[in-house]
Amino acid sequence: MMNTKKALIGGAAAVGILAAGVVPGLAHHSFAMFDGSQVKVFTGVVTRINPDANHLQIFFAPLDEARQAVLRNDNGEPQIWAVEMNGAAQAAQDGISVNGFPPGTIFSVGLHPLRNGQPGGDRGESALYKCPENTPPAAGEHCWDLPESTSHGDGEIPVEGELEEEYNPDQNG
Amino acid sequence: MDFYSFFAAIENSAIGTFVRETLNALPIINVFHVVGLSLVFGTIFMVDMRLIGLQSVSRPVSRVAQDLLKWTWVGFALAAVTGLLMFAANATTFYVNLQFQLKMVALVFAGLNMVVFELITARNMAHWDNERRTPPAARFAGFASISLWVLIIVLGRWIGYTKGFNFSAPPAGDLDLDNLFGAISLVQTAVG
Numbered sequence: 001m002m003n004t005k006k007a008l009i010g011g012a013a014a015v016g017i018l019a020a021g022v023v024p025g026l027a028h029h030s031f032a033m034f035d036g037s038q039v040k041v042f043t044g045v046v047t048r049i050n051p052d053a054n055h056l057q058i059f060f061a062p063l064d065e066a067r068q069a070v071l072r073n074d075n076g077e078p079q080i081w082a083v084e085m086n087g088a089a090q091a092a093q094d095g096i097s098v099n100g101f102p103p104g105t106i107f108s109v110g111l112h113p114l115r116n117g118q119p120g121g122d123r124g125e126s127a128l129y130k131c132p133e134n135t136p137p138a139a140g141e142h143c144w145d146l147p148e149s150t151s152h153g154d155g156e157i158p159v160e161g162e163l164e165e166e167y168n169p170d171q172n173g
Numbered sequence: 174m175d176f177y178s179f180f181a182a183i184e185n186s187a188i189g190t191f192v193r194e195t196l197n198a199l200p201i202i203n204v205f206h207v208v209g210l211s212l213v214f215g216t217i218f219m220v221d222m223r224l225i226g227l228q229s230v231s232r233p234v235s236r237v238a239q240d241l242l243k244w245t246w247v248g249f250a251l252a253a254v255t256g257l258l259m260f261a262a263n264a265t266t267f268y269v270n271l272q273f274q275l276k277m278v279a280l281v282f283a284g285l286n287m288v289v290f291e292l293i294t295a296r297n298m299a300h301w302d303n304e305r306r307t308p309p310a311a312r313f314a315g316f317a318s319i320s321l322w323v324l325i326i327v328l329g330r331w332i333g334y335t336k337g338f339n340f341s342a343p344p345a346g347d348l349d350l351d352n353l354f355g356a357i358s359l360v361q362t363a364v365g
Contacts, residue, residue, distance in 0.1 A: 047344035092194035103346035
């Protein structure tokens with residue numbers, strides 16, 4: 001009787017672990033909420049990380065063109081944007097984590113903006129660079145223009161504007 | 174007491190960081206959370222249906238409860254431990270998530286419903302243990318229990334679709350966006 005119970009519990013555990021193993025490679029939601037034809041490029045200051053299991057998000061205050069102060073809305077409040085990428089565990093492999101990107105970290109990234117007009121987007125295939133501590137890039141430049149910056153994860157240096165070929169990871173299976 | 178700092182500390186704990194940054198840890202923990210929850214709901218549903226009078230009516234209520242509730246507690250322990258691990262990985266986000274807050278409230282009510290049943294309604298169970306039709310208070314307890322657990326499941330799944338892009342969440346840490354680079358800003362002011 002005891003052996004049957006052990007076998008049952010062991011079997012259930014094995015099935016659970018096997019089932020979980022096939023899940024993480026898949027994206028959690030469709031890319032449809034983002035506009036894959038547009039790219040916006042930012043250099044900003046981290047205000048908060050949402051280390052979500054499915055899609056880590058970095059919330060940040062974009063810096064102005066002079067790279068000396070944060071952009072503000074009409075009410076004078078700092079604008080806050082969010083960039084979404086792969087899950088927290090995968091991002092951590094690239095050094096993107098709560099501890100690796102504390103509030104105040106200056107970084108540069110490109111994103112495909114949300115279609116609903118909210119100030120957020122998906123990183124897509126953009127490179128992500130972190131500036132040295134408390135060292136913003138020169139006016140008009142980004143962290144990838146500073147030799148001391150560090151690169152986090154794969155990606156290409158993004159270019160602001162409309163893409164000739166729309167980015168859509170959903171179509172690539 | 175600053176709750177946000179408290180939850181930030183949980184998030185930054187070794188266990189929270191381990192769960193969050195270990196490949197596949199969260200999906201595996203989540204699987205066992207669902208297994209635990211399935212045990213809880215599956216077993217408590219049968220006990221509640223006996224209380225309502227729709228299932229196992231030829232058997233005493235006490236016997237149905239005795240057979241099943243031990244597995245409810247096994248499932249609850251599994252769900253609680255895995256739930257705490259998942260919470261620790263991203264505590265600040267869950268803390269400000271309305272669906273998570275409502276789920277915790279529903280859990281408290283499910284607990285209160287159980288306590289009221291055990292301490293008051295079940296005191297004279299001997300009188301109605303073998304009856305097909307239980308007293309109104311017992312039927313209510315069964316109905317409330319099923320309703321609350323369905324609500325907990327709904328809210329639990331809903332969390333997964335509401336915890337992204339929350340622009341109302343407060344910034345982490347003390348960041349002075351008015352004076353980002355200290356000395357640099359001062360120089361700019363002096364020059365400009």
